[in-house]
Amino acid sequence: MAGFIGIQQFIQDYTENTAEILGLDITVLDEKGVRISGTGYYKELIGKAAPEGSFFRMILETGKPGVIYDVKKDESQCMKCQFVNQCKELATIGFPIVKNEKLVGVIGMIGFSHKQKDKMIIESEKLIRFLSNGSTLLGNKLAMLDFGKEKGCKIQEDIPVPPNTISFENILGKDSGLQDVIKKARRIINSPSTVLIRGDSGTGKELLAKAIHFESKRRTHPFVAVNCAAIPESLLESELFGYEGGSFTGSNRNGKIGKFELADNGTIFLDEIGDMPIFLQPKLLRVLQEREIERIGGKKAIGINVRVIAATHRNLEEMVQKGTFREDLYYRLNVIPLHTKSLQERRDDIVLYLDHFIHKHCRIMLRSPLRLDPMLERWLIRYDWPGNIRQLENAVEYMVNMAESDTIGFHDLPDYLLQQDLLSVERGLSLEQMISEYERDVIQSYFLAEKYRNDKEQIAPELQISLSTLYRKLEKYQLW
Numbered sequence: 403m404a405g406f407i408g409i410q411q412f413i414q415d416y417t418e419n420t421a422e423i424l425g426l427d428i429t430v431l432d433e434k435g436v437r438i439s440g441t442g443y444y445k446e447l448i449g450k451a452a453p454e455g456s457f458f459r460m461i462l463e464t465g466k467p468g469v470i471y472d473v474k475k476d477e478s479q480c481m482k483c484q485f486v487n488q489c490k491e492l493a494t495i496g497f498p499i500v501k502n503e504k505l506v507g508v509i510g511m512i513g514f515s516h517k518q519k520d521k522m523i524i525e526s527e528k529l530i531r532f533l534s535n536g537s538t539l540l541g542n543k544l545a546m547l548d549f550g551k552e553k554g555c556k557i558q559e560d561i562p563v564p565p566n567t568i569s570f571e572n573i574l575g576k577d578s579g580l581q582d583v584i585k586k587a588r589r590i591i592n593s594p595s596t597v598l599i600r601g602d603s604g605t606g607k608e609l610l611a612k613a614i615h616f617e618s619k620r621r622t623h624p625f626v627a628v629n630c631a632a633i634p635e636s637l638l639e640s641e642l643f644g645y646e647g648g649s650f651t652g653s654n655r656n657g658k659i660g661k662f663e664l665a666d667n668g669t670i671f672l673d674e675i676g677d678m679p680i681f682l683q684p685k686l687l688r689v690l691q692e693r694e695i696e697r698i699g700g701k702k703a704i705g706i707n708v709r710v711i712a713a714t715h716r717n718l719e720e721m722v723q724k725g726t727f728r729e730d731l732y733y734r735l736n737v738i739p740l741h742t743k744s745l746q747e748r749r750d751d752i753v754l755y756l757d758h759f760i761h762k763h764c765r766i767m768l769r770s771p772l773r774l775d776p777m778l779e780r781w782l783i784r785y786d787w788p789g790n791i792r793q794l795e796n797a798v799e800y801m802v803n804m805a806e807s808d809t810i811g812f813h814d815l816p817d818y819l820l821q822q823d824l825l826s827v828e829r830g831l832s833l834e835q836m837i838s839e840y841e842r843d844v845i846q847s848y849f850l851a852e853k854y855r856n857d858k859e860q861i862a863p864e865l866q867i868s869l870s871t872l873y874r875k876l877e878k879y880q881l882w
């Protein structure tokens with residue numbers, strides 16, 4: 403998305419506003435077919451590539467605009483698409499985005515409902531003109547961005563502008579510990595104090611940091627994330643604080659602005675702070691105390707107004723003891739400590755995440771909702787999830803891809819999970835107990851399914867048992 407970096411938020415705002423006015427869905431793809439913005443179904447797909455062979459990809463290949471008034475009938479344009487059978491689009495119009503005579507993306511208008519499709523047919527001339535203007539607008543905006551860069555304007559191209567903002571609503575989970583953390587975080591959104599988020603990998607530290615930023619008054623300014631463990635030690639200092647032109651061999655002659663300056667008036671998220679090299683720690687401490695930075699090779703201090711949120715999975719107290727983390731920096735960071743619990747510590751939330759991510763990925767893959775085999779669900783609840791929610795979501799995404807029927811079963815698990823001892827969690831139970839537990843889960847799942855609305859007379863024949871047997875089993879498993 404090289405050309406689109408820096409105006410991603412502009413494009414998403416444009417897309418959403420246009421979609422609202424027209425009552426149709428809008429999406430924009432970059433030259434590689436990766437979705438930059440989208441509304442409706444396509445909002446969830448931002449950042450993902452459009453399927454090979456799809457209509458918009460064809461526009462990227464040919465550089466020609468296209469219209470499909472009836473996707474179901476006009477199959478010739480979609481036959482090569484790998485999702486042709488699951489596609490929910492009814493009508494679609496696409497226009498290439500051209501910058502300085504070069505194809506750099508596609509803007510598309512989509513009708514998912516029959517009402518939208520009819521509108522697209524009736525008002526086609528007007529809508530095609532509208533989309534053509536939209537593509538010109540975006541092409542010109544990109545060209546202006548390049549022009550500004552050539553003239554040396556400070557365009558903050560490496561600020562990762564999020565396509566949409568995050569709020570506390572995005573942090574799912576009923577666990578009381580998690581809810582307490584959210585409650586605390588809500589209280590300090592507008593405070594200037596430094597926050598230190600502790601928790602294992604994939605437990606939502608960055609999500610929490612983003613929610614704090616985007617719920618605060620700083621939300622219109624950048625949220626800049628720096629992973630201190632991912633940047634080589636030798637580069638971290640210049641990444642964080644920037645440098646003046648010609649300060650060292652190989653450096654850019656115009657100098658480089660550091661992440662602290664980029665985050666001015668916003669929030670800097672220092673992920674993996676426990677990996678900050680000891681030689682840089684005094685410099686960070688100074689920034690936190692003085693609220694000013696000095697670029698490498700620079701002679702003057704630059705005042706900054708940045709909220710610092712740091713995070714780590716490491717045991718900082720132990721590191722302080724061992725002398726690998728400065729005690730003064732530790733206290734300076736640990737002003738507002740927040741802790742994100744691992745999934746192992748709040749297994750009750752696992753079902754909620756499974757459900758949420760199954761729905762999410764079914765929507766993304768344009769599949770009708772899948773259900774989980776109850777036995778598999780039980781196994782997933784008892785599995786330890788060392789990679790926490792990130793791992794769980796990836797596993798669900800894999801299973802939704804693999805499932806051939808409307809139920810996700812053990813055979814759909816990713817290989818690394820299949821290699822686990824699938825019965826290990828059941829150890830200590832006799833075969834009879836395991837079968838009983840399975841039977842209980844199956845019956846319960848039918849009562850939880852909206853389709854049956856708790857109707858025993860519908861459920862009994864579905865399970866091929868008599869009504870009285872069903873009553874007996876409900877009694878046995880106390881499923882009243």
Ligand SMILES: Nc1ncnc2c1ncn2[C@@H]1O[C@H](COP(=O)(O)OP(=O)(O)OP(=O)(O)O)[C@@H](O)[C@H]1O
Pocket residue numbers: 572573574575601602603604605606607608609610673715791792795
């Ligand atoms: N409570 C939650 N509700 C919904 N999604 C969540 C939650 N917690 C985490 N996630 C999702 O899990 C993934 C990992 O979260 P995130 O990157 O915030 O974790 P992290 O603790 O910062 O991980 P790391 O330490 O490895 O950087 C993200 O996709 C995030 O959206």
